[in-house]
Amino acid sequence: MVSFGGLARKLLGSANDRMVKRYDQRIRAIAAYEEEFAALTDEELRGKTDEFRAQLADGKTVDDLLAPAFAVVREGAKRALGMRHFDVQMIGGMVLNSGAIAEMKTGEGKTLVATLAVYLNALEGKGVHVVTVNDYLASRDADWMGRLYRFLGLTVDTIVHGMSDDQRRAAYACDVTYATNNELGFDYLRDNMKYERGQMVQRGHHYAIVDEVDSILIDEARTPLIISGPLDDRSDLYKTIDKFIPQLGPEDYDVDEKQRQVSFTEDGTEKLERLLEAAGHLHGDSLYDIENVAIVHHVNNALKAHQLFQRDKDYIVRNDEIVIIDEFTGRMMPGRRYSEGLHQALEAKEGVTVQPENQTLASITFQNYFRMYKKLAGMTGTAQTEAAEFGDIYGLDVIEVPTNQQIQRLDEDDEVYRTFEEKFRAIALEIKDAALRGQPILVGTTSIEKSEMLAERLRKEGLKDFQVLNARYHEQEAYIVSQAGVPGAVTIATNMAGRGTDIQLGGNAEMRIARELGDMPEGPERTALETQITADIKRLKEEAMAAGGLYVLATERHESRRIDNQLRGRSGRQGDPGRSKFYLSLQDDLMRIFGSERMDSMLTKLGLKEDEAIVHPWINKALEKAQKKVEARNFDIRKNLLKYDDVMNDQRRVIFEQRIELMDAPELDETVADMRHATIDAMVARHIPERAYPEQWSTQELKAEAIDLLNLDLPIPEWAEEEGIAEDDIRERIREAADKAAAEKAERFGRDVAIYIQRNVVLQTIDTLWREHLVNLDHLRSVVGFRGYAQRDPLNEYKSEAFELFESMLANLRERTTQQLMRVELVRPPQETQPPRVPEMAGHHADPTTGEDEMGGGAQMITAGVAPAANGMPRDAENPEGWGHVGRNEPCPCGSGKKFKHCHGAFV
Incomplete structure (x- = not known):
């Protein structure tokens, strides 16, 4: 029996189908330009960029220019890259331009799709950020797609770890900037610790496209970015x-x-x-x-x-x-x-x-960082399962872009065994069978331990020719993954999410040529060998397709359906045949923790014998329900963390905006005077209560506090004995004395020096108090949960107490700034009034629940040159023993230009 909803979908298509259909008219409009633009010279085609920019300056919007701009990119890609965008890729580009997430299957060319929306939005001249999961992909994509952007007259650059501030500033000034999420967030925090506008590197948050958006905005977003x-x-x-x-x-x-x-x-x-x-x-x-x-x-x-x-x-x-x-x-x-x-x-x-x-010292979550962009978009192979979270947290819709060719992969029902041992026996037999048939097989495991356990079992079964891809051997991973589609290849991989390399049936010609021919000089001999390798790859692809294409065999279900779908998506690339199957046991973590405790005894009663499996669509549905429960729980955890961070984010915005205002202001006399007067008002209110008689005033204490905060020895007790004197009179006399002392000091220093001192004292005091405030909020966050036992909402308690702490911090800011400015003396003039440099500090990407930190002690805030040793002194390139702790991703102190992990820090 077909449900009404199912019948409607059959007749009218799904909501996603209807949304995609709306792009048909624009695809025809883009196609209409193809013949015209193909007739243009390279110079004329490049001239279209200036033409579009002039139209934007005259009041047109980027959406008005979408069809001709996309057509220019398509023609430019044919000339600069030798690639032509398919119509479905045009749909992907339109989804990205609309500020949504384009879900595109593995191998559908997401990197090329991004160029459409990047070019169109870069025409505004406000900078487009393309966000990737690691430095390698940022550099690779910027170099690869940069050929197209430069051909069309745009500037493009990459931001990677270890760059100086000047290099970063130049990269952000480009039309298109490729960078990782960590570098972008880290630069934002660093910018808000600078002492002059000119030292800042970012120029705003206009438009960003996030590659592997599920990894960055869901998985990575559990962890705030921290400077410490x-x-x-x-x-x-x-x-x-x-x-x-x-x-x-x-x-x-x-x-x-x-x-x-x-x-x-x-x-x-x-x-x-x-x-x-x-x-x-x-x-x-x-x-x-x-x-x-x-x-x-x-x-x-x-x-x-x-x-x-x-x-x-x-x-x-x-x-x-x-x-x-x-x-x-x-x-x-x-x-x-x-x-x-x-x-x-x-x-x-x-x-x-x-x-x-x-x-x-400073922190921000990726949710709050990426929500700063005026327009945000993303692309990935798997986003539908997290669509609710993307919509709720980021306001992003998920649109599934159809594949260029129909998916031929066969997704089989799961096989469930009673024990680990039975499951692994069945898996070993299945792998041997596939290898004998010449079918390439990718075996997905969830941990190193299980991948090595399976490898050992295969050796015992007599199968020696296989590759293990896990954390122990990640150095060769790109080549291993690229050749996993060779007939009969057996590749055991620990989780395949976000590895950035396609599995092509028959193998990858480019990688084989690079590996086998290496530095062989150009010439007839190399050309002949390249032709031979290409022909060999073609033959192997036909053999692999005849054997059924890539077989993805998973040894366990992940907590997240998305990770399972990523593994499945490795097979059936661009219309290739393929097959996928999950092998499970009742002893798997997901089954044991979230499955029914009675299932084992029930299967035994039903007569399930050893080495027999149960296969039924109901099992798949039950597991999917368990996965949905886990996903919903993880979403709740992230959402709850975000609610608390939103409180800090409001305060962070106030502080960061205040710092920028202070840096931009030509002079701070009025601001400093307001702080001084507010400090005096608070000081007088503490010692002269409202409507109190003069004999109840604490004049000696007020005199002592005036000495401490204002550096002024005033005859306050004598003033209080004057007949008819009021609280306002005392306040006014203290203000006049303080203003006069401040004016004399400013005159003595000279105008430029006075402004320099005021600005730096205020900024440094803000920074010191903000760090103390962050520590206080951390402590409050760790204990506020216990308020629930008293039937009080911990979040509301956190909000109200965090606000009180913030008010207290602002009061301290006024007092400390006033105290320092009233006491400061000039020992020697500052050298050309240069602002202080931001000190070297460590960057972290840490999870408040699990504490995972991907940047560790090594991600230093390097502004230029080689990072200092642990004692703060410059490192001697010739003396590795004196370098102290060097972060794995830091530039090697020897000066080779390589990262430490690829040079002196390479694993033996």
Whole structure:
């Protein structure tokens, strides 16, 4: 029986189909220009860019120019890249231009699609940002598509880690700028720590296209971007506390695998208190006394490190370091660190060197960063499952763009076994069978441990010719992935999300030529070999297609349907044949945690024998429901985090806008005078209560505070004895004395120096207080949840108390600025009144719930040249022993120009 909704879809098409159909008329309009533009010379075609810009200046909008501009890009791509945009790619470009997300399957040419909307919006001259997931893709795409942009008369540049401020400023000034989400957010935070407009590198947030938008705006958005400075070394404390955890038993703590949380039981707390007391680390009688807040934080992290984090799944130990494994891609992430002291707890657990912690100086979530853009768009192969979140958080619609050719992939129902062992036996047989048939097979696993377990089983079964692609071997990943479509190839991969390389049936000709011919000089011999490799690839592709195309075999379901869909999408590229299938067991994490506990006994009663599988569409539907539950829970967590960050974001905007106003103002006399008068008003109000008699005034205290804050010794007690004197008179006399002293000081310094001192004192005071305020908000955030026990809404409590803290910070700003300006004396004139430089600091991308940090101690705010050693001194290129800790992604201090991880920091 067909539902009414199903019948309507059959007759009228889905909402997405109807939306896509609306673009037909514009596609015809673009096609109408093709013959005309094909007849133009290169110079005439390039001249269209100036023509479009003139039309925009005359009042036309980018939407008015869409058809001719897209036609120019199509013709330009044919000449500069040897590629022509398909009609479906034109649809993708229109979706991006409308400020929505274009969902396009793997291999449909998203990189080329972006050029349409990028060119059109870059004509306004306000800068277009193309956001990628890593430096490699940013550089590759900018170089590749840059040929087209430059051919059409646009400027293009890339921002990667290690660039100086001058290089960044030049890159942002281009029409098109390619960069990672981290670099963009980091530059925004750094800009708001500068002391002059001229030092800032970004020029606004006009239009951005986010590649792999689900990865950046969903997965990465769990983690705020943070700039931090070092705290005191507490490595000994981590090591001491770590020794206590193995002394606890399972009855001393509760583990919640669903929420990934662990907590001490009452018995566990008592046992821990005895251990801490014996070691001299407990202050007072209880672990939860206010004096023990830091100790509670340390013991909780130590317990998490031991009970929630597994070696070779969540991290590996390598070169005296804890290296995190990305749960989405399975890659190693050298340089990333867990925050909030969790990484130090893991270092203590594994017995490696414990690195020092950092204190937050500035932070922003990616949600709040990307919502600053006037127009935002994105593209990915998998966004529909997260459409609700994109709409709710970012106001972005998801539109599925049809494929250029019909998808031929066969998606089979899942096979469910009772145990891991049975499942892996079946998988090994299936892989051997596919390899014998000559069908290329990509096997997806969810962890390093499982990929290596499967590899070992295949060796025992006699299959030796296969590739393992996981975090341990990520250096060769691009080549391994590119050749995974060769007939009979077996590739075992730990999560395939966001790897940036297509799997082509028969293999990738360009990569084979680069690998096999290397630096062979151009000439007849090289040309002959290239022709031979191309012919070989063509033959192998036909063999792979005859064997059924790429077979994607997944060994487990991920918590997110999107990650499963990304793996499936590797097969069936551009109309190629393909096949996908998931092998599951009741012992898999998703089945065990979210599936029915009675399923095992039910299957046994139904007579399911060993090595038999159950295959039914109902199983797929039940699993999809479990995945939807997990996705909804993760969405709620992100949404809740964002609600709290929105409170800080409002305050951050006020502070950052205030800083820009102060930098732009030609002089600050009025601002500084207002601060001084507000400080005097508050000072007088504290010591002369409203409607109080003169004998109730605290004149001696007011005199002392005037000395402290205003550097003025005033006869306030004598004034108070004058007959008929009022509170306003006292206030006015103090104001006059302070204004006079400030004016004399300004005259003594000279006008330019006075303005320089005022601006820098105000900005530095704002920065200092804002950092203190961030620490206070962190502390408030960590304890406000307990208000729920008193039937009070933690979020409302956080909002009201955060506002009070902000008001208090502004009052402190007025007082501290006044105090410093009234006391400052000129020892020697500043050299040409240059503004202070922003100090070197570490950048982090850390998750407040899991603490994952992808930038770690190595992502330094390098403004120019080589980063300093740990002691702040410049590093000697000839002396590696004196370099101290160098971040994996920093430029190598030897001066080679390579990243440290590819030079002196390369793994042996």
